[in-house]
Amino acid sequence: MKINSLAVSGLVTMNLHALNNEGAEGNTLMTRMVEIVDTEGDLHTVNAVSGDMLKHIQAEHLFREAKDKSLPLCGGCAQFDANRIASDFELAAKIEGSPEYKAAKEERKMDSFNLSKVLNACVLDDCEGILLTGWAGSKSLARKSTIEFGWMVGRPENTKTEVYMHAKYVPEGRGTGSGSEQNLGQNIFHRPASSGQYAAILNVDLFRIGRNDITLCYDLDEHSRLQRVRAMLKSVMYTFIKPSGAHRNTQLPHILDFSGVITASCSALPAPTISALRNDFAEEITKIAESLKSIGGEESIKVWRFSGLGDFSEVMGSLINTVQPWSE
Numbered sequence: 001m002k003i004n005s006l007a008v009s010g011l012v013t014m015n016l017h018a019l020n021n022e023g024a025e026g027n028t029l030m031t032r033m034v035e036i037v038d039t040e041g042d043l044h045t046v047n048a049v050s051g052d053m054l055k056h057i058q059a060e061h062l063f064r065e066a067k068d069k070s071l072p073l074c075g076g077c078a079q080f081d082a083n084r085i086a087s088d089f090e091l092a093a094k095i096e097g098s099p100e101y102k103a104a105k106e107e108r109k110m111d112s113f114n115l116s117k118v119l120n121a122c123v124l125d126d127c128e129g130i131l132l133t134g135w136a137g138s139k140s141l142a143r144k145s146t147i148e149f150g151w152m153v154g155r156p157e158n159t160k161t162e163v164y165m166h167a168k169y170v171p172e173g174r175g176t177g178s179g180s181e182q183n184l185g186q187n188i189f190h191r192p193a194s195s196g197q198y199a200a201i202l203n204v205d206l207f208r209i210g211r212n213d214i215t216l217c218y219d220l221d222e223h224s225r226l227q228r229v230r231a232m233l234k235s236v237m238y239t240f241i242k243p244s245g246a247h248r249n250t251q252l253p254h255i256l257d258f259s260g261v262i263t264a265s266c267s268a269l270p271a272p273t274i275s276a277l278r279n280d281f282a283e284e285i286t287k288i289a290e291s292l293k294s295i296g297g298e299e300s301i302k303v304w305r306f307s308g309l310g311d312f313s314e315v316m317g318s319l320i321n322t323v324q325p326w327s328e
Helices: 049-067 089-096 101-106 110-121 125-127 223-240 281-296 309-322
Strands: 007-017 021-025 026-033 033-037 043-047 129-130 142-143 148-149 151-152 160-167 187-202 254-265 300-307
Touching: 007 142, 007 281, 033 049, 043 187, 049 125, 049 148, 049 223, 089 110, 110 125, 125 223, 129 309, 148 309, 187 223, 223 309, 254 281, 254 309, 281 300, 300 309
Parallel strands: 026 187
Antiparallel strands: 007 187, 007 254, 021 026, 033 043, 043 151, 129 142, 148 187, 151 187, 160 187, 254 300
16 A cells, blocks of 8 residues: 555553653752643643654654664764764765765755765655755755654643652661762652643654655655655554653553554545544544545545554554555
């Protein structure tokens, strides 16, 4: 099945986590809180996990999959450097010294040429996006991410954050307190733990993997694109099976459920998504999908409802095994 774009709208139920925090005030850790509005127009303050955190989790899973399957990685991404290909000066120098680069410069096609080199060099820069300034002669070269995450936001009526007191164990006695500059003694600190149901949304434009954003042509062959598409879908699945983040050493989240809807577009139509902050989100997505099918045909939109991580992984596993690279 050739998939243009894929979207996930789901409700994650997890307890006693502290995956995303804003910092500390004194000896108290402050968790991430956001303001949202419900379907009735009422404002609420709720716990949330940022889209930046979720994308970092997904990117790390993609990195590990690339390592496992020997997919191409640039010098920076091979070390999981946050600067990625921008820190690969050796590759930049090699590109600048090539005859093809000089020809592209003369023809004023340097950016499209450099982007092609980026796409071929690294699956992470291809899929996750990158902004390059002054790299290989390009003043500003942007590669938009093929995957988009929203905040994972707690439902106001079902999510709560508590703050708990902890103390560092000192076998020789309590000793000095938290005022010690060396952080010695039995210091007391306060740490949050959040529990609830969290709305999660994401979209993946699979058709853009391996495609040059400037020339709008694919710079990779079908086999290479298929490998990357499958790696991307695996990383999405792994993101919800094992969400990493802060304080997992002692506050590993208790994930009870992940239920929702996966939609896939097999045409130019967008894969529909609605936030699980809405109670009837699954029914609404199904209704939108039926409307889109009346425009694009019965096979233009696919919809899978899942109840639990087992169902989610089963649907994703089937897609991974049957997906084919998009062709235009």
